[in-house]
Amino acid sequence: MTLAAVMSYRGVGALVGDELERGLDDRASTVATLLAAGRTPPARPGTTEQTVSAGGTVRPLTPGRAALPVPPEALRVARTGTGEARADVLVGGTEYGTLTRPLPGGGAVMVGQSHERAARVDDQFLWRITWTTAAAVALAAVLGWLVLGRILRPVRRLAGATRRITTTQDLATPLPPAGSDEIGQLTHSFAHMLAALRRSRDQQRRLVQDASHELRTPLTSVRGSAELLQRARGRLAPEDEEQILTTLVTETAALDDLVRELVELATDRYAQEEPEAVDLAVAAEDGARRVRRRTGRTVLVVEDDAHPPVPVRARPRAVQRCVDNLLSNAVKFSPEGTPVTVRVAGGELAVRDRGPGIAPAERHAVFDRFYRGSRTQATPGSGLGLAIVHDIVTADAGTVFATTAEGGGAEVGFRLPPYGRAAPDGPAPRRRARGAPGTAAGPPDGGGEGRLRER
Incomplete structure (x- = not known):
């Protein structure tokens, strides 16, 4: 927005400058025509006219106006009678834009247009566009804050819910209502992810509970057989001792198979394998x-x-x-x-x-x-x-x-x-x-x- 204001200001400045140049062209043509007809041009506010002889003598055409300084380019036009010259001069602290053109009978006419009015227009436009831009920026900021706040409100609610889940580890924490926009789709994705995590946690909990129950049977058998051997200390009949040792080996093998399958079930060993x-x-x-x-x-x-x-x-x-x-x-x-x-x-x-x-x-x-x-x-x-x-x-x-x-x-x-x-x-x-x-x-x-x- 600021860039647009700067470009507008520069465009208006160029437009005012072009208008000033056209005004000088029109005024110089009018003055030359009136002088050729033997008439004196009427005075115009902010404008000064004068003639310049080949020798550099200046004759003001507007009574009561100060004479314009004659730059070397303007004097050359008066002497040669060809071309034209444009220049900016200062008269009494006021800047004038001048245009010098040759006259048919010799010499040249020099027209000066004060830049004061153009500067005033330029300053007024600069002031207005500055305040307009500032007001527009402020309004855009307020509207942006309101719109952004409305857009980010569900994001903040979703972030708050995820922080509560992270802090409390409660996967049943409700998520904010989801709409049909991108934020709503994100909320739905979070909800599906939480549902999957809840299922996974429930499965892990059931697996641990079932595993503890299933492991207790072979462990109890192994412990009972080991304690019996410890208490007997060689007093058992060979066939009884062989039966207890067989039970130990059988239950240990079953326990090993159970632990191996539990590990395989709890950790997907093939997750990294590509179909x-x-x-x-x-x-x-x-x-x-x-x-x-x-x-x-x-x-x-x-x-x-x-x-x-x-x-x-x-x-x-x-x-x-x-x-x-x-x-x-x-x-x-x-x-x-x-x-x-x-x-x-x-x-x-x-x-x-x-x-x-x-x-x-x-x-x-x-x-x-x-x-x-x-x-x-x-x-x-x-x-x-x-x-x-x-x-x-x-x-x-x-x-x-x-x-x-x-x-x-x-x-x-x-x-x-x-x-x-x-x-x-x-x-x-x-x-x-x-x-x-x-x-x-x-x-x-x-x-x-x-x-x-x-x-």
Whole structure:
């Protein structure tokens, strides 16, 4: 605004100067015409006219007006009779702008215009524009303060709420009402973030409570067995001592598995892994090979020809962990000598065991932390394996499912989104060619929808 005022002042100054120059041109032409006609020009306020001879003699044309000083440029015009001369001179402390033009009969006419009126106009404009600019700046400042205060008011309320949350650690602190503008969107984002933090805190609290409950059982067993050995001090029969030591080893191993799975559940080990194209058939075969080597159990991997496997978008190591958990779960609940079947169809992978199955009312609950089905209470385990599968799969925008298979046993698995739908560009998934060593054609035990091919 100040810059605009300065530019306006300069523009008005130039305009006044141009007007003064035009006035001098018009007055000089008028005086020359009147002199040529033998007439004396009428007096005009603020203007002085005179003639200058070739010898430099000055004859005032306006009675009572002081003569104008003749600068060298004006004298040259009077002598040569050509061109014109402009100059600023001082007369009695007043500045005049002068214009000298030649006369037809010799000599020159010199017209002077006082700058006093122009200076007065300039000063008045400067004063007015100064006060106008100052008033406009003050008004803009007041309006800006009011508008900015209105805009920042919800920001201050939101900042106050966040300070209270930081101080009190109370994630239930209400946030100010949110509108539809950018501040409202920011408030909505904060609200969603707080909701996520509340869910995370609740999950952590439940995890700690459940973990403390689950850890108490093996710890109590270990402590009881150790105290019994301490009190007996070699007085136990060998078979009793062997049984207590076996209990110690079993419970310690269970405690180790429980702590390991608790750590994995509480800290997402695969959060830094980037999703990419994953071949579920390859993941199933790799997991089956590890289980065969570790347990010696029969694990069949079958593909549905009606719905051939497609690459899915997921984290490779996280998917492998899901497959390992599902296979370990199936091996644990399948009777010795019965096979475990891994079925791959499209973007779905399911593991079937030959155990007691899952009751319809428990098909969702089996994915909860530390949940033990009514039919598997006597089977050792932490109850965290399927919970880990659920967390990993849902983080990759997939779903989990559990049902009772035809002919007995349970079928537990997951579905993941196709890779091409989420990320059309990227490395091709690694595939094992059909007919590779270790594969054979034929229907698997248990069958299924469509035609299945055993790997």
